Amino acid sequence: MSRSSWIVVAAAVAFAAVILFSARSRRTHERHILGWLGVCAAIAALAIWRHGIDVLASAMGIYYPPSALFFLCCAALLVMVYRLSIGLAQEREKVRKLAQEIALLNVSRPEPKDGA
Amino acid sequence: MDRPRTLALLLAFDEAACVGQTVREVKAALPDADVLVVDDGSADGTAQEALAAGALVARHPINLGVSAAESTGLAYAARRGYGAVVRMDGDGQHDPAFAGALLDAVREGADLAVGTRFGEVRSFESTALRRVGNGFLSAVVSALCRQKLTDPTSGFRAFSPRGAAFFAGVQPHDYPEPESLLMAHRQGFRIREVPVRMRPRTTGRSSLTAGRSAYYMVKTSLALTLELLRAR
Numbered sequence: 001m002s003r004s005s006w007i008v009v010a011a012a013v014a015f016a017a018v019i020l021f022s023a024r025s026r027r028t029h030e031r032h033i034l035g036w037l038g039v040c041a042a043i044a045a046l047a048i049w050r051h052g053i054d055v056l057a058s059a060m061g062i063y064y065p066p067s068a069l070f071f072l073c074c075a076a077l078l079v080m081v082y083r084l085s086i087g088l089a090q091e092r093e094k095v096r097k098l099a100q101e102i103a104l105l106n107v108s109r110p111e112p113k114d115g116a
Numbered sequence: 117m118d119r120p121r122t123l124a125l126l127l128a129f130d131e132a133a134c135v136g137q138t139v140r141e142v143k144a145a146l147p148d149a150d151v152l153v154v155d156d157g158s159a160d161g162t163a164q165e166a167l168a169a170g171a172l173v174a175r176h177p178i179n180l181g182v183s184a185a186e187s188t189g190l191a192y193a194a195r196r197g198y199g200a201v202v203r204m205d206g207d208g209q210h211d212p213a214f215a216g217a218l219l220d221a222v223r224e225g226a227d228l229a230v231g232t233r234f235g236e237v238r239s240f241e242s243t244a245l246r247r248v249g250n251g252f253l254s255a256v257v258s259a260l261c262r263q264k265l266t267d268p269t270s271g272f273r274a275f276s277p278r279g280a281a282f283f284a285g286v287q288p289h290d291y292p293e294p295e296s297l298l299m300a301h302r303q304g305f306r307i308r309e310v311p312v313r314m315r316p317r318t319t320g321r322s323s324l325t326a327g328r329s330a331y332y333m334v335k336t337s338l339a340l341t342l343e344l345l346r347a348r
Contacts, residue, residue: 109172110170
């Protein structure tokens with residue numbers, strides 16, 4: 001394995017360690033952790049199997065292999081950002097419902113007037 | 117009381133300067149109704165002013181927008197079994213003298229009564245741009261609802277218990293009015309227009325500036341299209 005492969009593998013392992021540490025302190029959710037660990041594994045695999053991207057590119061019919069890498073990265077990012085925006089909308093909806101429920105539980109009544 | 121009660125619902129966001137006056141006007145116009153002010157996370161003394169004027173007050177801890185404020189008020193009405201709800205703006209733009217006519221429309225069988233500025237009652241003139249926008253929305257909403265609806269952006273409305281229960285649970289985002297007409301139509305609700313007077317605002321600012329109007333038109337058209345694609 002070349003030096004650049006070692007560096008990338010080390011980076012992937014470090015990233016995986018960061019993810020696992022944040023999972024240990026419950027700062028990330030399990031379903032997100034699996035996805036991120038998958039990303040680490042993919043980076044390490046491409047670093048070790050140096051001709052992997054060439055094989056992928058020719059399988060996808062892409063002449064210039066780095067383009068295949070760009071395409072895959074963009075596609076993965078697009079999916080992740082889309083999932084985040086869906087998640088954000090869901091959270092917003094939950095916050096709205098909570099705030100409304102708080103308002104309904106704390107309806108203030110005017111002081112009764114004398115003789116009323 | 118034998119007759120189901122009526123709820124006058126006022127929506128207010130930073131309207132401390134005028135909400136007290138509006139509450140007093142509404143109580144004078146509808147002496148038998150309970151008045152609920154939904155304070156949509158105001159930073160000024162809106163809730164205190166409304167309470168001092170004798171209204172019930174529900175406060176959103178954060179600003180959630182007109183649509184959520186309306187649904188909070190309708191949820192209150194639905195849970196407490198009110199017979200009819202009339203919704204008005206807290207800034208006094210909606211003349212409470214016409215609330216009774218909207219409530220009458222609900223008692224005569226409408227699930228949603230919409231106050232229109234373009235009936236036989238004269239209202240103040242809005243800007244030319246807004247009139248064009250309103251004409252466009254009116255044409256679109258009327259075609260989709262197969263019923264002439266001249267003022268689809270009007271927030272001066274009355275709801276039957278069925279209408280209140282539906283819109284307490286499901287609501288459009290942001291500015292809800294035109295979309296909610298289509299939702300009501302798709303629910304098979306009876307919609308009626310009632311001529312009302314609207315007054316120019318005395319304090320505060322409109323949430324719809326000229327610049328935002330174009331964006332509002334595009335967004336509302338998209339929202340109407342999406343509503344057509346939803347399951348009922």
